[in-house]
Amino acid sequence: MLDDFLVRAALAGLGLSLAAAPLGCFVAWRRMAYFGDATAHAAILGVALSLAFALPISLGTMVVALLMALTVGALSERGLAMDTLLGVMAHSALAFGLVAVTFVDGVRLDLTAYLFGDILAVTRDDLAVIWGGAAAVIALLAWRWQALLTSTVSPDLAWASGIDPRREQRILTLALALAVAVAIKVVGALLVSAMLLIPAAAARPFARSPETMVLLTALIGALSALGGLWGAYLFDTPAGPSMVCAAAIFFAVTASLRRVMG
Amino acid sequence: MSTRSALIEASGLRVSLGGRPVLQGVDFSVGPEEIVTIVGPNGSGKSTLLRTMIGAVRPEAGHVRRQAGLRLGYVPQKLAxxxxxxxxxxxxxxLPRRISAAERRRALEDAGAGQLGDRPLAGLSGGQLQRVVLARALLERPQVLLLDEPTQGLDQPGSAAFYRQIEHIRSRLGCAVVMVSHELHVVMSASDRVVCLNGHVCCEGRPEAVAQAAEYRALFGTGTNGALALYRHEHSHVHDPGCSHDHHPHSHARTEPATAAEGR
Structure with a gap:
């Protein structure tokens, strides 16, 4: 069954949407959308470094994404204006990554695969990385769930309950870097934060609790991945962007349904 | 307050926020079952002192010592x-501890928010939200309850009732209470100790002593002894639910004509 490239692609898409569901909810609740962008764009720099030092791509992207996220986190704690800072970091990382890749010898590299994903070329090994990473993200967030939620509602309430919200932030950062490494093969560096944010935003109008929002997000994410793949097959369009389009359509539908139903 | 019995003890605190010095050389402590009220003008560092005691703000100098394993209940001024x-x-x-539904409903009743259980948090009014946050703080079985401007959204009779409720909670849970307030007269009647703060501790002590202190008068008083008169009067009537005071002339019908020094 795994011999079929479409089956592998579907499994890759499902793995990503499961990991992206709890993480995407936190990105929405904590207004970290731009933070996710900066982390994901840094992955291109990670691709360049991986190729230069002959390391596995997923390892390189994860390390660089993690460094980026930690740097941004540390700078923001010093009170620099977050919005501007993230914009600077996100685009600089992307530009440096694109430039760095051209210095790597001997590879005529098609960057499109890393910018927009190449889900139809997912191998069995890629699948192992994707599902392993997804399991790690889910385990991490499930373990810290209550503490993460408390710090999201109010860092001060977390402090008073003996929770260090900065530690929870770092755990989220680690999960985000893992997810970027998982997602780069599926949707590419440019659309990672779209797959985090859009299904969560689409789930919000019908969610009554944080937990149901995560489940709905996972459902919408999975349907977007499968629907996008199907659309890509049908219309011969790029698979990664098609998945994001499907998620965006879900968002438009739930947002207007909510409005109609009041 | 002897050092040994203090639940929280802060000494020599210096805190700056965004480069602006907020607290300087502040010593503060709270002992078991004590009700301490921190009063001070806007920007005097009251909330910052509270946030330093829960560990949310790191002092540049000095230290905060909490008794090992101390359980805190914190009610911030607002939640974003x-x-x-x-x-x-x-x-x-x-959050963060999972608690049985029955226990949660009881805590809501205790905090006077019994009918709010199924409402979304974001849709509550300021006063309702504060009661809910108080209910959560009570579920932590606190040894110290820290309240930041807890009567902000309430009218004067509402605040008076709230302070009676706090005294009741204190005696039932046996917890200490640290409150920040700007409602000087009402709050003082319910306090064991008042700390007058303006970047540093101006004066502290029993309410009647603080009300007479020159430093306190310089910050709040207008030179009359109106605040003190009102305070004394309230103290003798503190358990009378019908006796609520505010600074509007018409509500002084049942009191002697005291000119409240509302010098803020």
């Missing part, structure tokens, strides 16, 4: 809730 987070009152009460 993001509407993308779907969270109702009952779920909120189970």
């Amino acid at each position: 809730l993001d509407p993308t987070l779907p969270l109702d009152v009952m779920r909120f009460l189970s």
Whole structure:
């Protein structure tokens, strides 16, 4: 069954949407959308470094994404204006990554695969990385769930309950870097934060609790991945962007349904 | 307050926020079952002192010592809730410790928010939210309850009732209470100790002593002894629910004509 490239692609898409569901909810609740962008764009720099030092791509992207996220986190704690800072970091990382890749010898590299994903070329090994990473993200967030939620509602309430919200932030950062490494093969560096944010935003109008929002997000994410793949097959369009389009359509539908139903 | 019995003890605190010095050389402590009220003008560092005691703000100098394993209940002035987070009152009460539904409902009743259980947190009024946050703080079985401007959204009779409720909670849970307030007269009647703060501790002590202190008068008083008169009067009537005071002339019908020194 795994011999079929479409089956592998579907499994890759499902793995990503499961990991992206709890993480995407936190990105929405904590207004970290731009933070996710900066982390994901840094992955291109990670691709360049991986190729230069002959390391596995997923390892390189994860390390660089993690460094980026930690740097941004540390700078923001010093009170620099977050919005501007993230914009600077996100685009600089992307530009440096694109430039760095051209210095790597001997590879005529098609960057499109890393910018927009190449889900139809997912191998069995890629699948192992994707599902392993997804399991790690889910385990991490499930373990810290209550503490993460408390710090999201109010860092001060977390402090008073003996929770260090900065530690929870770092755990989220680690999960985000893992997810970027998982997602780069599926949707590419440019659309990672779209797959985090859009299904969560689409789930919000019908969610009554944080937990149901995560489940709905996972459902919408999975349907977007499968629907996008199907659309890509049908219309011969790029698979990664098609998945994001499907998620965006879900968002438009739930947002207007909510409005109609009041 | 002897050092040994203090639940929280801060000494020599210096705190700056965004480069601006907020607290300087502040010593503060709270002992078991004590009600301490921190009063001070806007920007005097009252909230910052509270946040330093829960560990949310790191002092540049000095230190905060909390008794090992001390349970805190904290009610901030406001919560900045993001509407993308779907969270109702009952779920909120189970953070971070999961608590049985029956226990949560009881805590809501105790905090006077019994009918709010299924409402989304983001849709509550300021006063309702504060009661819900108080209910959550009570579920932590606190040894110290820290309240930041807890009567902000309440009218004067409402605040008076709230302070009676705090005294009741104190005697039932046996917890200490640290309150920040600007409602000087009402709050003082319910306090064991008042700390007058303005970047540093101006004066502290029993309410009647503080009300007479020159430093306190310089900050709040207008030179009359109106605040003190009102305070004395309230103290003798503190358990009379019908006796609520505010600074509007018409509500002084049942009191002697005291000119309240509302010098803020």
